[in-house]
Every structure is written in C-alpha cells, then in structure tokens.
Amino acid sequence: MEEAAPEIIADLRAGKLKLGAVNEEVLKKPKDQQAKSLKEQKEARRAKAAKKAQEKKSGGKPKTPEANQRMVDVDAFVTKWNCFDEMQREAFVAKCECKSKRP
Numbered sequence: 495m496e497e498a499a500p501e502i503i504a505d506l507r508a509g510k511l512k513l514g515a516v517n518e519e520v521l522k523k524p525k526d527q528q529a530k531s532l533k534e535q536k537e538a539r540r541a542k543a544a545k546k547a548q549e550k551k552s553g554g555k556p557k558t559p560e561a562n563q564r565m566v567d568v569d570a571f572v573t574k575w576n577c578f579d580e581m582q583r584e585a586f587v588a589k590c591e592c593k594s595k596r597p
Contacts, residue, residue, distance in 0.1 A: 499525040502532065 498506075498521060505511035511532075520531050558566050578586070 497521045497525075499528040501529050 498516060502511065502516060502520075506513060506516070515536070516532065517535075520528050520535070523531050575583070
C-alpha cells in the first residue's frame, strides 16, 4: 500500500473503499492518476453490471416492437429457406399445400 495515493489510503481507512478494489493496475500508475483510474474502473464495473441486469430483465435479447416482429419473422424464415436444399423446399411446399386444401 506504500505505492497508493494518499487519497486512496484515506478512503481505505475511512471504509469508503474496499482493499480489493485497489488492484495492481491502479498502483502501477503515478499517484496523481491513481484516483482517476480507480474511478474509471468503478464506473466501468457499474456500467457492465447495469447492462447485465438489463439483459436479464429483458430476457437476454432486445425485444422487437410488435409492429416489426412480423418482418423479423419473415427475415428469419428467408434466411432458413436459403439454407434449404431442393428436396427440403419441395417437402415444405407440399406440406403447406396439404394444409391449405383442408376445409
């Protein structure tokens, strides 16, 4: 801790900062830049946690508005259709024709 800036040591002693938050990357920097580096790391951790919480809350993927959902579904089907070979395409069309003939 001899390499830490006086502000960091004061925060550690006051209990405002945890010892684990002060890593080697911060201590390698000059004393006048350590507090700034520590603050940047803290903000980055908060942003990452907020992003993770948002993804968890929204189900992982960003939701598509209902108005656009049909277009997204069509685009996904076109992508799959392009990957089908000729036999798969014929089987799909035959299955759809059978369904459309039912009353």
